[in-house]
Amino acid sequence: MPDLVWFIVRRLFAALIVMLALSLAVYLVFYAIPADPAHLACGKPCTPDRLEQARHFMQLDQSTLQQYLNFLKGIVAGRTFGDGAAAVHCNAPCFGYSFPLARPVTTLIMDRLPITASIALGAAVLWLLLGVSLGVIAALNRGRILDRLAVGVALLGVSTPSFLLGLLAILVFGFWLNMVPVNGYVPLTESPVDWAWHLITPWIVLAILQAASYIRLTRSQMLEELNLDYITTARAKGAGELRVVVTHGLRGVLVPVITLFGLDLGGLLGGAILTEKVFSMQGLGDLLISAVGQLDVAVVVGVTLFSAFLIILANLVVDVVHGVLDPRVSHG
Amino acid sequence: MSSSVAGTVSPTRQALRRVRRDRSARVGVIVVVLLIVIAAAAPLLVRLAGQDATTYHIDLLDPARGNAPRGALGGASGTHWFGVEPLTGRDLFSIVVLGLRTSLVIAITVTVITTVIGTLLGISAAYFGGWYDAIVSRLLDFLFGFPQLVFMIALGIIVPAKVSRPLLLIGVLSVFGWAGLARLIRNQARSLVTREFVEAARSVGSSSWMVITRELLPNLLGPVLVIATLAIPGYVGAEAALSFLGVGVPPPTPSLGRSISDSIAWVYTGADPWFLLFPGAMLFLAVLGFTLLGDGVRDAFDVRLRRTS
Numbered sequence: 001m002p003d004l005v006w007f008i009v010r011r012l013f014a015a016l017i018v019m020l021a022l023s024l025a026v027y028l029v030f031y032a033i034p035a036d037p038a039h040l041a042c043g044k045p046c047t048p049d050r051l052e053q054a055r056h057f058m059q060l061d062q063s064t065l066q067q068y069l070n071f072l073k074g075i076v077a078g079r080t081f082g083d084g085a086a087a088v089h090c091n092a093p094c095f096g097y098s099f100p101l102a103r104p105v106t107t108l109i110m111d112r113l114p115i116t117a118s119i120a121l122g123a124a125v126l127w128l129l130l131g132v133s134l135g136v137i138a139a140l141n142r143g144r145i146l147d148r149l150a151v152g153v154a155l156l157g158v159s160t161p162s163f164l165l166g167l168l169a170i171l172v173f174g175f176w177l178n179m180v181p182v183n184g185y186v187p188l189t190e191s192p193v194d195w196a197w198h199l200i201t202p203w204i205v206l207a208i209l210q211a212a213s214y215i216r217l218t219r220s221q222m223l224e225e226l227n228l229d230y231i232t233t234a235r236a237k238g239a240g241e242l243r244v245v246v247t248h249g250l251r252g253v254l255v256p257v258i259t260l261f262g263l264d265l266g267g268l269l270g271g272a273i274l275t276e277k278v279f280s281m282q283g284l285g286d287l288l289i290s291a292v293g294q295l296d297v298a299v300v301v302g303v304t305l306f307s308a309f310l311i312i313l314a315n316l317v318v319d320v321v322h323g324v325l326d327p328r329v330s331h332g
Numbered sequence: 333m334s335s336s337v338a339g340t341v342s343p344t345r346q347a348l349r350r351v352r353r354d355r356s357a358r359v360g361v362i363v364v365v366l367l368i369v370i371a372a373a374a375p376l377l378v379r380l381a382g383q384d385a386t387t388y389h390i391d392l393l394d395p396a397r398g399n400a401p402r403g404a405l406g407g408a409s410g411t412h413w414f415g416v417e418p419l420t421g422r423d424l425f426s427i428v429v430l431g432l433r434t435s436l437v438i439a440i441t442v443t444v445i446t447t448v449i450g451t452l453l454g455i456s457a458a459y460f461g462g463w464y465d466a467i468v469s470r471l472l473d474f475l476f477g478f479p480q481l482v483f484m485i486a487l488g489i490i491v492p493a494k495v496s497r498p499l500l501l502i503g504v505l506s507v508f509g510w511a512g513l514a515r516l517i518r519n520q521a522r523s524l525v526t527r528e529f530v531e532a533a534r535s536v537g538s539s540s541w542m543v544i545t546r547e548l549l550p551n552l553l554g555p556v557l558v559i560a561t562l563a564i565p566g567y568v569g570a571e572a573a574l575s576f577l578g579v580g581v582p583p584p585t586p587s588l589g590r591s592i593s594d595s596i597a598w599v600y601t602g603a604d605p606w607f608l609l610f611p612g613a614m615l616f617l618a619v620l621g622f623t624l625l626g627d628g629v630r631d632a633f634d635v636r637l638r639r640t641s
């Protein structure tokens with residue numbers, strides 16, 4: 001067990017370093033832009049005096065390094081722009097302040113996050129269940145009709161862009177069959193039933209597409225696993241088929257599945273962003289795209305870093321689960 | 333009995349023979365060739381149809397139905413083969429075939445760029461090892477667990493408006509695209525580096541460049557070809573996704589992703605589903621064709637590619 005604790009500590013430390021490096025890189029890239037945020041904020045007519053004032057207020061007159069340090073400090077301790085009555089306060093964790101929207105970026109993100117997170121988490125649960133179980137079924141029925149069906153579904157899933165399948169689902173189930181709502185988001189706190197009912201189509205769409213690669217992986221891994229000696233041993237000792245498949249075979253399958261899931265986390269967020277647009281839900285993607293349109297750098301940097309941190313954090317969790325499932329990982 | 337034949341046939345030829353025998357690979361080859369011909373001849377096809385992708389045909393729209401096209405199948409007729417776009421009445425056939433052209437040009441360009449960069453970095457990381465390998469590997473880890481789509485959208489803000497958007501798209505997709513190929517090639521190359529023929533080449537004084545290009549590269553051509561073919565549908569999808577989100581190819585250049593995005597409102601109300609179905613079917617065919625081809629090439633070269641491990 002101490003091995004595992006050390007493993008987690010090491011991973012935590014590595015994740016922290018990556019986050020710092022990433023934030024510096026993102027900050028340098030995005031603050032090298034030709035468009036001056038102060039220029040946009042100062043309005044018309046923009047006298048040099050007012051421009052200078054705006055730059056000072058937004059702390060853009062400081063060196064880039066100082067700005068970056070301010071940004072980091074803001075995440076830990078919050079920050080204040082300007083002073084006196086005009087002062088704007090941004091509470092920790094402050095991922096920047098959007099002057100065009102007059103709101104802290106953290107608040108903007110937190111307003112939108114539940115939508116994107118609802119889509120992503122629900123879809124992830126569904127696709128893991130769907131992918132692994134269909135993969136196992138395909139492997140156990142190798143060459144038979146069920147196997148071919150699962151492989152066919154996997155191929156269709158790999159070849160259909162998520163937004164296309166989403167729109168087709170809206171057309172068929174929403175419009176023609178009138179079964180499900182076609183757009184809009186209902187907060188979980190307002191009505192859990194309506195929440196799930198509005199999300200069911202996005203979940204299924206995203207899950208079917210992503211499940212495809214899990215079906216393929218689980219199937220091939222399971223076929224390989226079932227040929228190994230220890231499975232023969234388990235069978236020879238009289239273990240039932242269910243026990244052989246679930247407790248022995250599946251354990252070997254889970255490790256690569258979890259590794260793949262770690263690689264797909266970034267894609268999961270991307271998929272959720274595409275899906276929220278298809279179903280007209282205003283999540284993180286919508287926030288980001290409109291910020292790009294309005295040259296709102298603070299929001300763009302905030303959302304980018306926030307989602308990168310989220311992925312790093314999720315990867316950390318995946319790594320730890322990996323370490324628990326496969327002792328070789330945490331020993332190494 | 334076939335071993336005597338196999339002994340005299342080069343691995344590439346064997347692979348080609350296997351592609352020819354594989355039914356789904358054959359379908360893939362046919363679809364891909366068809367798509368490439370359509371994309372290459374798109375301007376010609378459009379002229380043959382007597383149309384273009386920019387002229388408005390307001391007379392073909394029905395104001396009573398919110399300017400959806402008149403008639404069945406989205407207004408399809410002898411002059412407008414796929415009907416017309418709602419709201420503007422532009423010829424949908426022109427938009428779809430020119431959109432396919434946009435899509436394939438971007439996807440294939442990105443594939444070429446990322447294949448060259450990924451192969452060179454992957455092989456050199458495996459060959460030189462040490463700190464160079466460590467840096468490349470960390471960079472790959474970093475690019476992998478990265479919210480790429482978020483970053484691709486965000487990059488739109490720092491590039492001045494005068495930079496051509498299709499070029500930006502190619503650049504952005506390339507920056508994130510090479511990592512997958514580089515990792516797979518690195519892993520494949522690592523098992524080659526310790527083999528005798530590499531050792532032999534080194535011991536007779538071949539330069540690193542010579543060992544990489546003359547010894548390692550020819551042995552990795554199979555995997556490189558497989559990964560590159562499998563990457564194309566990914567880029568077709570990525571271009572469409574970014575254009576769908578409104579940060580890809582800007583109007584008036586036709587793009588399948590943007591047309592699909594424009595069709596959302598017409599799908600919600602069911603007023604003109606054909607506006608989704610024609611560009612959607614073309615996009616689906618493009619991704620499916622290249623995926624089938626890629627799977628076939630992979631099976632033919634018998635390359636084992638695991639994203640995990």
